[in-house]
Amino acid sequence: MAEHNTLGKVxxxxxxxxxxxxxxxxxxxxxxxxxxxxxxxxxxxxxxVFVEVKTRSFGGMQNARECITKSKMRFLIEAADAYVTMFNRPEEVRFDLLALTKSPSTIEIEHIENAFNALDI
Structure with a gap:
């Protein structure tokens, strides 16, 4: 398995x-x-809560927040809409981002609640 796939699973x-x-x-x-x-x-x-997880190595080129493009937002909103319909969920919906940064000894977690909504795209 490629290193970035392993990092993503972790x-x-x-x-x-x-x-x-x-x-x-x-x-x-x-x-x-x-x-x-x-x-x-x-x-x-x-x-x-629909959560997008982005994991990066410390010192990586791109900030995890920057990985959530308008296209990615549209995909997540479409999938979330399908989920709500399929499972007949009545709750209010929110999209969060968990941005993880792995250094050699730790993983830092930044939880961004309500990272985006349908009005952002």
Whole structure:
């Protein structure tokens, strides 16, 4: 497995653990709709949260926040809409970003709640 794939898997595991430690209930990991994927689907305080996880090595060229393009937002919104319909979810929806930065000894996690919404695109 390529190093960036391994880093991404480690990041998703750490992100899930982080959210669970904050009281989120994780419904799905890597949920797929057609060719789109939502990294984590969770529930917190009656809000259905769709989470994009971005993991980077310390000193990497691109900030994790910068990876959420308008195209990526559209994909996530479309997949989230399908999820809500498929599972008949009545909750308010929110899109979060977990930006993880791995250094040789630690992983720093930045949780950006409500990172974007449909009006951003």
């Amino acid at each position: 990041g998703e595991i750490k992100a899930k653990e982080y959210l669970e430690s904050k009281g989120y209930i994780i419904f799905h990991t890597n949920w797929r709709y057609k060719h789109k994927e939502i990294d984590l689907v969770a529930l917190k305080n009656d809000i259905l």
